[in-house]
Amino acid sequence: MKHTELIKKMTLEEKASLMSGKDFWQTQNIDRLGIPSIFLADGPHGIRKQQAAADHLGLNESIPATCFPTAAAVANSWNVELGERIGNYLGKEAVAQKVNVLLGPGVNMKRSPLCGRNFEYFSEDPYHAGKMAAGYIRGIQSQGISACVKHFAANNQEERRMSIDTIVDERTLREIYLTxxxxxxxxGNTKTVMSSYNKLNGEYTNENLHLMREILRxxxxxxxxxxxxxxxxNDRVAGLIAGNELEMPTTAGETNEDIIRAVRSGLLKEEVLDECVDRLLELIFTTEAVYEKSPSKEFNMKEHHRAAQEAAEESIxxxxxxxxxxxxQAGVKVAVIGDFAQQARYQGAGSSIVNPTILDHTLNCIEESGIVSIGFEPGFERYGKRNQRKIDxxxxxxxxxxVVLLYMGLDEVTEAEGLDRQNMKIPQNQIDLLHALYKVNSNIVVVLSCGSAVEMPWIDKVKGLIHGYxxxxxxAKAILxxxxxxxxxSGKLAETYPLRYEDTPAYRHFPGKEVSVExxxxxxxxxxxxxxANVEVLFPFGYGLSYTTFEYSDIQIIPEGVAFKITNTGTRAGAEVAQLYVGCNSADIFRPKKELKGFAKVSxxxxxxxxxxxxxxxKTFRYFNVKTNQWEIEEAQYEIMIGASSADIRLKGIHAVKGTNAPVPYDKEKLPSYYSGQAGQVSQEEFESLLGHKVPAATWDRTKPLGYNDTIAQCQYARSAFARFAFHVIAFAHRFLWKIGKRSTANLIMMSVYHMPFRGIARMTGGIVNMPMLDGLLMVVxxxxxxxxxxxFRERGKMLKVAKQNN
Incomplete structure (x- = not known):
């Protein structure tokens, strides 16, 4: 331990106090020992440090900060150095706002296109996401503060995110969701990791010893x-034993008492608590050092705005x-149509929402771009209501x-933290507009603004399609x-665009609606x-066009890697993203046909x-062997593929690799869908063979009384008529608000009430409601x-009395 002497001076109560927040965003301080509090702030693509009352939902406005493109956009740059530059700017702004820990980047996999938070995540590929994230982290931490990679782990849906149990086999967990x-x-050498809300194979992630101790540590x-x-x-002591140091936000000292009791009873060894305290102290002192050297730093807003523009340009x-x-072409007469041209759709919603320092809109920038605009019409209502007058x-x-420039996309309430999308469609009123425009002018260029994949059955009606994410x-200026x-x-997709949602592999098992998701x-x-599985798609992973052309040639496979030549065969300067895919020619262990194992962006x-x-x-040739419980290499011939996308392979070669002689971990006869790759319709029996055990019941036990980890939504099955009535009031309020156009408020009900587990009432209210009071609410329910x-009310009285005595 690095801070043994300081820890020796601390009382048990002081140690326990450090393990929870002081308030919504700050850690606890101990002035007696010179231990300051540090500030944590959201910031995957811009700093969100709130000036007024703090919240985790993006409700209250934050201090102005540069809003960079979201991770889903920057991922399309395939440029790790760009990620590092963005991280550097984020770090500078964090220091300017005296933020010690920046809560980002997010690296969860895009298992389904409908995950409501996909705009915050990089990719459907773990290698790609990891490389981009490492760049961000290095950039952020170069400024002396900490990044915080999140959400660890297997957190791939927003619905019921605080209680859903992710059921996943060990190999898939390792290769896809942890890489x-x-x-x-x-x-990236990240200093901080954020644990996710969900359970993983029956245990909350921050209490999961396998995840937190055996793998991470x-x-x-x-x-x-x-x-x-x-x-x-959930269980504060179990979290500490697993090595989850810091609980946020504050619980007003309630979980401190849990820790103290656990140490005194012997349930929690004080040495384990000391380890946790030591790691937190190291984070506090190392991130505070930058403010001791230079307590006040400003950033150049115009320079950072230009950097945000350059990042967007490379990601389109x-x-x-x-x-x-x-x-x-110069002089061409353009009609600008679409509400998003007037009011840009430029970021997601929820805890990552940024109050931008400057905000470009297309209509304000179009004149200086040189485009000859003959006028603008919004064409559609932003939130989906049909308006024939606007279409006309x-x-x-x-x-x-x-030429018609048509700005289409998804609105702010469709893509938001805490909620998953209902479908992959663009709102029908926008599609109606497109069809009407096509009848009068077929020269349509669509500019798409959304943070995730959408279906495009209308694509034959457009000649040009630019995706700005x-x-x-x-x-807006970058797109122009x-x-x-x-x-x-030069951007290339970091996720596949299927023809229709029903083609996606998780279609039948997303999201988990009640207890678990398989x-x-x-x-x-x-x-x-x-x-x-040879499923046709609209746009493959890694796909993107250019105004020039590139030729690949002269592949050479050497022990260190693969070399090849790229030539710009067009008439313009440009950048190409070359992608290395590897496929194993052995049939002994099931694998995907090809997997991304490297990439390079070449200008x-x-x-x-x-x-x-x-x-x-x-990571090039490894797989996780569930029999040996470690990474192994299968001895085989490997196909080395260099492509312009996963579906556009330009060069191939064969490379023989020596293996580790591990035993084959599977019975091929029991896993036919996995060996064929036809994994969209796996039976329960086959999935259980892969898991090595029975799957738990996926539905609520409606006969049992509701407990801490049951959700408000489950009040529809409660024994209490009062609770059932309350549920119907909440459900009605959501429907009513949605119908009258108050969609953000309706979303808030779903996110912060409907899917909230009862324990969240105590954990998220900063001590206003404690667990004994919650026991009373559960009795009512x-x-x-x-x-x-x-x-x-008896427990509330006790709490207020203690608070008064302490003051």
Whole structure:
């Protein structure tokens, strides 16, 4: 331990106090010993430090900060150095706002396109996500503060996120859902990890000894701090034993008492508590050092805005360019249509929402872009209501134009933390507008703004398609520069776009609605499934067009990696993302047809060539063997593929690899779907063979009384008529608010009430409601109405009395 002498001076009560927050965003301080509090703030793509009352839902406005493109956008750059530069800027702004721990980046896998938080995550591929995250982390921590990679782990749905049990086999967990975290720890050297809300195979992640101790600490040698997601602590003592140091937000001392009792009873060894205190002290002192050297630092808002624009420019993806309609020719008359051109859709919603320092909108930037605009029409209502008058006015404008720029996308209430999307569709009123415009002018270029994959049955009606994702505060200008050709697009998709949602591998098992969610598809998420099962897609993983062309040649496979030549065969300077995929030719152990194992972004002038080397590393040939319980290498011939996307392989070669002679871990006869790759319809029996045990019941036991980890939604089955009535009031309020257009408020009800477990009432209220009071509420819910309320108010009285005595 690094702070043994200081810890010796601390009382048990002081040690316990450090393990929970002082308030919503700060850790506890101990002035007697010179231990300051530190500040944690949201910030995957911009700092969210609130000036007024603190919350975790993005309700109260924060101090202005640069809103960079979200992770889903920057992932399309495939540029680790860009991620590091963004991290550097984020770190500078965090220091300017005196933030010690920046809560990001997020590296959870895009298991389903419908996860409401996909805009905050990088990729459907763990290698890609891990590399991008490591870049961000290095940049943030270069400024002396801490990044916080999240949400650890297997947190891939928002619905019931605080209580859902993720059922996943060990190999899939290791290869798909933990690899990005592993890279973030090993290559990013993150100082902080955030545990997720969900359970993992029956245990809450922050209490899961296998995840927290055996993997994170013992295998990966992580020596930093683990912080709960806000309100994510279930059993505080079990969390500490697992090595989850910091609980946020404050519980007003309630869980401190749990820790003290556990130490005095022998349930928690004081040495374990001391280890946790030591790691937290190291985080406090190392991140406070930057403020001791320079207590006040300002950042250049204009410089950071330009950096946000450059990041957006490199992340924009050109998906369609029929007849070379793009870049727009000089002097062409353009009609600008779509509400998103007037009010940019540039970021997601929830805890990551940023109050931008500057905000570009298309209509404010179009004149300086050189585009000749003949006018603007919104064309549609932003939140989905059909308006024929707006369609008619848009069509009248489109008739006069040579090209229509149509700004489409998803609105702010569709993609939000705490909620999953209901479908993969663009709102119907926008599609109706597109069809109407097509009848009067077929030269349509769509500019798409959303943070996740959408279905595009309408794509045959457009000649050009630019996807900006959620491109941050400078995204509007960046998109215009791509449209005019000032910037040659170089972004490539970091997720597959299926033809329809029903084609996705997790379709039948997303989201988990009650107790658990089964990851029956195993390793086969994203392109791993589509390529192996030969499922046709709209746009493959790694796909993106350019205004120039690239030729690949001269592949050479050497022990260190694969070398090849890229030539810019077009007439413009541009950048190409070359991707290394590896496939194993053995049939002994099931694997996807190909897996991403490296990538390189190469900038070339027209006519220039460059030889590129993508090195092999410790992850190139490995798989996790559940029989030996470790990483192994299968001795086999491996196909080495260099592609412009997962579906556009330009060069191939064979490489023989010596193995570790591990035993084959599977009975092939019992896992036919996994060996064939047809993992979209795995039976329960086959999934149980993969797991090695029976799957738990996926539905609530409606005969049992409700407890701490049951949700408010389960009040519909409560014994108490009062509780059932309360549930119906909540459900009605949600429907009513949605219908009258108060959709953000309706979403808030679902996120912070409907899916909240009862323990969350205590964990998220900062001591206003404690666990004994919650016991009273549960008595009410379970049919003991008068006894429950008496208990509630009696315990509240006790709490207020103690608080008064302490003051």
């Amino acid at each position: 990005a975290f592993e890279i973030a720890v090993a290559e 013992d295998e990966w040698n992580f020596e930093g701090v683990v912080v709960t997601d806000w309100g994510g602590s 993806v050109l998906l369609k360019n029929e007849g070379d309609i793009l870049p727009l 006015k848009a069509c009248a404008l489109a008739e006069k134009a040579e 959620l491109s941050g505060q400078a995204g 520069r791509v449209l005019t050709g000032e910037v040659n697009p 990851y029956r598809e195993g390793l086969y998420i994203g392109y791993r499934y589509y390529d192996t 070339l002038q027209a006519g220039d060539s460059r030889t590129v080397l993508i090195p092999f590393d410790d 379970n049919g003991q109405f008068f006894k429950g309320f008496r208990h509630f």
